[in-house]
Amino acid sequence: MLVFFSTPAKSDHIVGGELVMRPQSKAGSYEVTLVQFWDKNNLQEPTANGQGNRDEFAELFIYRKRDNEFMQQVRVQYISSEPIPYQNKACANLRSLNTVIGTYNGNVTLSDQDYNDPDGYYIVWERCCRNSDINNIKFPGEMGMVFYLEFPPVSTRNASPQFSSPNGQYICSNRSFTMNMSASDPEGDELRYSLVTPYQGYTSPNVINGNNVPKAGYPLVSWENGISLANTIPGPKPLAIDNAGQLTVTANRLGLYVFTVQVEEYRNGRQIGLIRRDFQLLVIDCNDDQPEQPVIMLNATPVREVLFCPERPVTLETESSEDWAYQWQRNGLNIPGAVAATIAVSDTGVYSVVKSYTKKCSRDTSSLVVNVALAPPIEAVITADKQVICDGEVSGLLANGGTVPGGLAISWSRDTQVLEETRPMLQVKDQGSYMLKITSEATGCSGSDTLLVTKESLTVSLPEKKGVIEGSKTTLRPIISPLGATYTYMWSPSDGLVSANDARDAVVAPLVDTEYTLMVESMNGCQAQASTQVYVIDKMHIPTSFTPNNDGHNDRFEIFNAKDQILEIRIFNRWGEVIYASNGYSVPWDGKYKDNTPVPAGSYPYLIKTAEMNLNGTILLLK
Secondary structure: OOOOOOOOOOOOOEEEEEEEEEEOOOOOEEEEEEEEEEEOOOOOOOOOOOOOOOOOEEEEEEEEOOOOOEEEEEEEEEEEEEEOOEOOHHHHHHOOOOEEEEEEEEEEEOOOOOOOOOOOEEEEEEEEOOOOOOOOEOOHHHOEEEEEEEEOOOOOOOOOOEEOOOOEOOEEOOOEEEEEOOEEOOOOOEEEEEEEOOEOOOOOOOOOEOOOOOOOOOOEOOEOOOOOHHHOOOOOEEEEEOOOOEEEEEOOOOEEEEEEEEEEEEEOOEEEEEEEEEEEEEEEOOOOOOOOOOOOEEOOEEOOEEEEEOOEOEEEEOOOOOOEEEEEEEOOEEOOOOOOOEEEEOOOEEEEEEEEEOOOOOOOEEOOOEEEEEOOOOOOOEEEOOOEEEOOOOEEEEEHHHOOOOOEEEEEEEOOEEOOOOOOEEEEOOOEEEEEEEEEOOOOOEEEEEEEEEEEOOEEEOOOEEEEEOOOOEEEOOEEEOOOOOEEEEEEOOOOEOOOOOOOOEEEOOOOOEEEEEEEEEOOOOEEEEEEEEEEEOOOEOOOEEOOOOOOOOOOEOOEOOOOOEEEEEEEOOOOOEEEEEEOOOOOEOOEOHHHOEOOOEEEEEEEEEOOOEEEEEEEEOO
């Protein structure tokens, strides 16, 4: 027998709770949560000397269902607590109703070798004792409690159902009462609800903690005389629960009543899990005075249906007065902190507001429900004539094909700068990121689309003119920007064109002076062109010798028809030393070198550079 709490303390502050189990990403790893509902009036926080009844941790025990064999022990640590909001604060204060949710959390690894029994397993937490002022069971202050959960073998990946957080509520005698006690299931398994008798378990005022000894079932609490599972809370309409997890009751006997909601989990028609929640409800004699029913409004207009968009939450409101208190609900559950006359709504659901008096305890009243849903998305689609425009071009952008119904406002922007155009068509001549925003004037919801328009600046250049020696050919090489792109080419005219007319570089051999034009087109359809004048030059005639003897005949190294052809000429001696150099050849060489000193007779190599080629040769100087 093991005791797992450092300081034994009665648990009369615990008024209910349940267990939750969730698989983690790692195979065989599970998160286990113990949820407790506390009466804060009886709650004693731990002190430095170990006093207090709020446990710092709890021990849970896992058993095999088939034979109740003990399998494993799990320790869960206290994590946090939060108050349960009461929708009628005046009555809650008058009756000292102050309930808190406490959460314990831990992790456990379940191996597939050990947890493979098809009948499954169960987890329990036992504690004594219940609060002594419960009216429907015998000796409540001496009765323990058991929180219980069943789960399948680990080969069936499963998360247990999870109860929704309860509202802070009480029952008015002889008044119809409903309360949401539903659960949700992550896998969408079928959930079946029922009311069952709470477990008493094996703890007692002398043994307040559970242990790991195998047990063949758990004893139930003993009902008071006249009480049974069929009338856990007695009245003309006893406590019941429907298939959706809604509790209903019309009670006629004042007091505090404990009960247990059981949720069975079915998959493919087979039960795979089970959870139980212990809970308590108070029946009081309510003042018949009741506020008028609150009306939920939007923009000062009563509403039953509201559409909103995530980027623009709506604010629901009801009439405000210092005499009234409010508690907003979503899907039947109190929204913590939503106690003003207004509420900002940013989630879908069924909303209502409970209205009560601030200074006296009486019956409260609830508004009609308002269904809040997401507005249909606003369609916003940009289509364009061209996403790449050329210099001087204009592209037309259309909003939703150019047709936008009334009640929708259009705005255009380029690179975050809002444009003046508000029609469905926008003419653009500049590159940038264009955004279309279409806004519903009724809901304020909007849709948007963005389109990047780029501009291509294509340029091509050729020399203004170029000479070609008669009977020879030359190559025209354009300079195209931007580099690296794919282009198509078209040269014209075809006269004298040696290469293909769609080649990038054109080889030409015109017979007469001709202007050639190149048209360049990019993959995006942008075009640019350039032209060059190709003129025909008579052939140069280079002599093989000359005689610089001042006899007036062949005294210089004359190159005939050299005008506009020679870019540079150099003449060398036998040792490779430049003895004559000239850009162009306007003054032919006269056979002299430094200080006009005649050079000896002999052969002198030369290099002639033209726009098309380099000519190497030798000139013989004779004396």
